[in-house]
Amino acid sequence: MPAISDVARLAGVSKATASRALSGRGHVAEQTRLRVVQAASEIGYIASPDAASLVTGRTKNVGVVIPFVNSWFFGEMLEGIERTLLGAGYDLTLYNLPVSGPARARVFDFFLARKRVDAVIVIAVDLTEHEVRGLERREKPIVCVGGSGDATARLSIDDRAVGLLATEHLLHLGHTRIAHLAGIGATRHPSGVPGLRAAGFRDAVDAAEAAGATGVGGGRSPSGAIGSGAIGSGPIEAIVVETEMSMPGGFEAGLQLLGHPAHRPTAVFAATDEIAFGVIRAAERLGLSIPRDLSVIGVDDHEHAALFDLTTIAQTPAEQGRLAVEVALRMLGDAALPDPLPDSGAPLATRLVVRGSTARATA
Structure with a gap:
């Protein structure tokens, strides 16, 4: 399996320079960066996310908590979330959350709190104070779309x-x-x-x-x-x-x-x-x-x-998913514009669409 040293040797740079060029962290001249990327492509080198996380403290992974996966609304929102995360170089881990019980407790007390996710997006779930505080103690930003609970950031329609x-x-x-x-x-x-x-x-x-x-x-x-x-x-x-x-x-x-x-x-x-x-x-x-x-x-x-x-x-669930990811990235400091956060108190847009299923009442 190709290593970073192989990439550096082929590109004619040090391992540190090759690492900075491929991770995007630290200054590297554009011409040098392109040479390193080309070298990595030629030998099929893929950077290890585990190794990168040791250096950056980030997993490039976001946990997404959702109550249902088999409905159009939630499917649309997930598509918006996934598309935006992939575009930002992030992966996602999906948790289909039960309403209550031991399985729900495991999601918040173990999988989200102790596993390696950088942030959590919660969709249409009523969070308890214990669930919110458990994530906040571990410095994991929480973005809620709909639902209720005292989370740091919230997006919802009225x-x-x-x-x-x-x-x-x-x-x-x-x-x-x-x-x-x-x-x-x-x-x-x-x-x-x-x-x-x-x-x-x-x-x-x-x-x-x-x-x-x-x-x-x-x-x-x-x-x-x-x-x-x-x-x-x-x-x-x-x-x-x-x-x-x-x-x-x-x-x-x-x-x-x-x-x-x-x-x-x-x-x-x-x-x-x-x-x-x-x-x-x-x-x-x-x-x-x-x-x-x-x-x-x-x-x-x-x-x-x-x-x-x-x-x-x-309403536009895919757009809501995109906005949730943007807020999460801003809270992590990975967005182009880290501040300010969107106003959590401002409702997302909705509009009346009149079609043929409504008409004036008959006598």
């Missing part, structure tokens, strides 16, 4: 504003019988993504009441609906139903929600596009027409949203 905007769209179209299909845990964990989007839904309903309605709610949950609850009483019927944030979850909840004509809403705000896809399929199964009989709006702008002609609140 999920409460997303719920507000989606519901306002339906209210402005004249709908007064509206259901929100929220993610599981929206009621138990109000600071999580499902809880915040449900809070935005309630904000919009409350604002409609303040603008002139005599009351809010009165909606009864259909028999068998998952985790449902009505809001208030009056001419605006607002129902919250919790379900899995997936197309099957939306389909199952949609069948229960729409299968009772006496309590059927005329509009649904789905917490994700995948839930919305399931609702649309449930409506079709029941013989309902979209949007004549039912308006549906989702969140994400999934790659198949246009195929379903779905109105949605668009």
Whole structure:
């Protein structure tokens, strides 16, 4: 196997110069650097990351913690993270995190805290104080995308504003019988993504009441609906139903929600596009027409949203992944512009995309 001494001999430089030229650390004349790179290429020399880490104290590896790997949103974000890390010369180690239990503790107490990663990117996970402090004690920068917890840097959309905007769209179209299909845990964990989007839904309903309605709610949950609850009483019927944030979850909840004509809403705000896809399929199964009989709006702008002609609140998970890596590199001092860090309090961009799944309420 070729060694650094072989590269130095072929390029006509010292081993120290060859090492600086290949690592990018320390000054080397450009002509000399090119000669060393050419020599390394000719003999097939590959620098050892373990040896480099002994000198620099860096592993050039970032740990990425994610709750799911089999959904479009998280796949898009991972692609953005990986593409940006590779472009910066970094590798990644992926941890598919369970909600709780010994396996989760091992990820934070052993794999991330004691193994060789330079920084940690956490996606849509609610971190405990113990988990955050354990990483900080070992001087590992943490960048969170969504979720909650007192991390050094956080990037997220304003999920409460997303719920507000989606519901306002339906209210402005004249709908007064509206259901929100929220993610599981929206009621138990109000600071999580499902809880915040449900809070935005309630904000919009409350604002409609303040603008002139005599009351809010009165909606009864259909028999068998998952985790449902009505809001208030009056001419605006607002129902919250919790379900899995997936197309099957939306389909199952949609069948229960729409299968009772006496309590059927005329509009649904789905917490994700995948839930919305399931609702649309449930409506079709029941013989309902979209949007004549039912308006549906989702969140994400999934790659198949246009195929379903779905109105949605668009966000860009791949771009969020890229930004998370940029923040991590700035915290490590490896970015071209180490300071300042992006404002963690500023929400990432979202926008309303109107397609054919929403329309004015019929009489």
